[in-house]
Amino acid sequence: MTTSTAEIGVIGGSGFYSFLDDLDEVQVETPYGPTSDPIALGTVAGRRVAFVPRHGRDHRHPPHKIPYQANLWALRSLGVRQVLAPSAVGSLTPAHGPGTLAVPDQLVDRTHGRDQTYYDDGGAVHVSFADPYCPLGRQTALDAAHKSDWQPVDGGTLVVIEGPRFSTRAESQWYAAQGWTLVGMTGHPEAILARELALCYTPLCLVTDLDAGITEGEGVTMDEVFRVFAENVDRLRSLVTTVVGALPSDRACPCPHSLDGMNLPFRLP
Ligand SMILES: CSC[C@H]1O[C@H](OP(=O)(O)O)[C@H](O)[C@@H]1O
Ligand SMILES: Nc1ncnc2[nH]cnc12
Numbered sequence: 001m002t003t004s005t006a007e008i009g010v011i012g013g014s015g016f017y018s019f020l021d022d023l024d025e026v027q028v029e030t031p032y033g034p035t036s037d038p039i040a041l042g043t044v045a046g047r048r049v050a051f052v053p054r055h056g057r058d059h060r061h062p063p064h065k066i067p068y069q070a071n072l073w074a075l076r077s078l079g080v081r082q083v084l085a086p087s088a089v090g091s092l093t094p095a096h097g098p099g100t101l102a103v104p105d106q107l108v109d110r111t112h113g114r115d116q117t118y119y120d121d122g123g124a125v126h127v128s129f130a131d132p133y134c135p136l137g138r139q140t141a142l143d144a145a146h147k148s149d150w151q152p153v154d155g156g157t158l159v160v161i162e163g164p165r166f167s168t169r170a171e172s173q174w175y176a177a178q179g180w181t182l183v184g185m186t187g188h189p190e191a192i193l194a195r196e197l198a199l200c201y202t203p204l205c206l207v208t209d210l211d212a213g214i215t216e217g218e219g220v221t222m223d224e225v226f227r228v229f230a231e232n233v234d235r236l237r238s239l240v241t242t243v244v245g246a247l248p249s250d251r252a253c254p255c256p257h258s259l260d261g262m263n264l265p266f267r268l269p
Pocket of ligand 1: 225
């Protein structure tokens with residue numbers, strides 16, 4: 001148990017393994033086991049921030065084995081109420097190539113077998129998920145990107161695949177034909193678990209590749225994802241810093257009310 005606190009959580013994705021200087025590290029006990037790594041606590045842009053690298057700092061957790069429940073639970077127990085989620089994604093739209101920043105507004109779950117709820121026992125709890133992301137967080141991220149001259153793609157649908165393999169060419173073309181615009185492996189169940197804890201959750205997607213939708217070449221590789229991410233990580237870190245400073249702390253969004261009126265089987269941390 002720790003007495004340390006933070007108000008904003010950042011979950012770093014592939015290639016985003018550190019965020020805070022001058023930090024404290026805490027290991028938070030959760031009913032769901034250990035977090036991906038100890039959580040780093042520090043101050044960024046005048047705000048208390050908790051950072052956890054979703055795959056671990058040595059990228060040892062593959063996307064289907066990330067302790068998503070523990071990560072979100074631990075962040076909330078440290079006081080976090082707003083979560084920023086940088087992530088490397090493939091683009092299903094050739095016009096939005098590597099280096100594009102996207103803030104999707106929809107999600108399609110194509111994963112299977114992942115623990116995707118805290119409400120397994122003790123009574124049914126059904127949260128609304130029509131709009132999976134925090135509207136205030138999204139707007140803050142978009143405004144910050146515009147100000148930093150990184151014109152973002154506003155909206156779009158992130159399809160989350162089970163992985164760890166990348167998509168076949170046929171799958172990629174099928175996703176694009178549905179009108180889905182981005183593909184990743186970690187956006188689910190992270191976003192729904194945040195909603196189930198009444199947290200704000202905002203994705204910040206960095207396009208690293210065009211997936212397998214293009215008809216030539218071998219399709220995306222892990223090396224390509226890491227290379228393009230590394231080329232853009234300083235810019236992304238700086239954007240996350242700006243968003244942290246700009247996030248309104250009053251949370252005038254629906255997220256804090258996602259569990260209103262529900263009979264919860266346990267107290268939220
Ligand atoms: C490193 S290649 C695929 C890997 O990258 C993305 O991770 P994250 O969302 O944590 O940035 C993708 O979802 C896969 O897990
Ligand atoms: N093409 C892709 N598919 C799934 N996850 C990704 N992460 C980065 N690029 C990806």
